[in-house]
Amino acid sequence: MPKVVFIDHQGADFHVETPVGKSLMQAALDNGVAGILGDCGGSCSCATCHGYVDERWLSKLSPQSETEVFMLEGVPQPRETSRLCCQIRMTPELDGIVVTLPEEQV
Numbered sequence: 001m002p003k004v005v006f007i008d009h010q011g012a013d014f015h016v017e018t019p020v021g022k023s024l025m026q027a028a029l030d031n032g033v034a035g036i037l038g039d040c041g042g043s044c045s046c047a048t049c050h051g052y053v054d055e056r057w058l059s060k061l062s063p064q065s066e067t068e069v070f071m072l073e074g075v076p077q078p079r080e081t082s083r084l085c086c087q088i089r090m091t092p093e094l095d096g097i098v099v100t101l102p103e104e105q106v
């Protein structure tokens with residue numbers, strides 16, 4: 001299965017495997033990764049699955065929806081690489097993707 005590397009705000013890394021088609025938010029929750037809350041269950045309405053995607057994978061992601069862009073405008077520390085992990089579905093091309101988690105979600 002493809003892998004995801006989550007890095008918490010203190011630099012600790014968590015390596016998880018997740019099936020193609022599953023969201024990175026759900027992958028984090030399924031594996032007990034702290035730093036992703038997923039309060040809305042993946043409906044793009046809470047932004048508690050905010051993460052910073054490593055630049056090497058940005059071009060491989062599907063484009064942001066208008067709703068995701070809107071939700072990211074409300075996170076405390078947005079960056080150019082900010083995405084909502086519930087809106088990223090694992091694909092074979094994303095194997096090894098690295099996502100750093102913001103401090104506000106601990």
Ligand code: FES
Binds near residue numbers: 038039046085
């Ligand atoms: S889980 Fe709520 S926006 Fe991603």
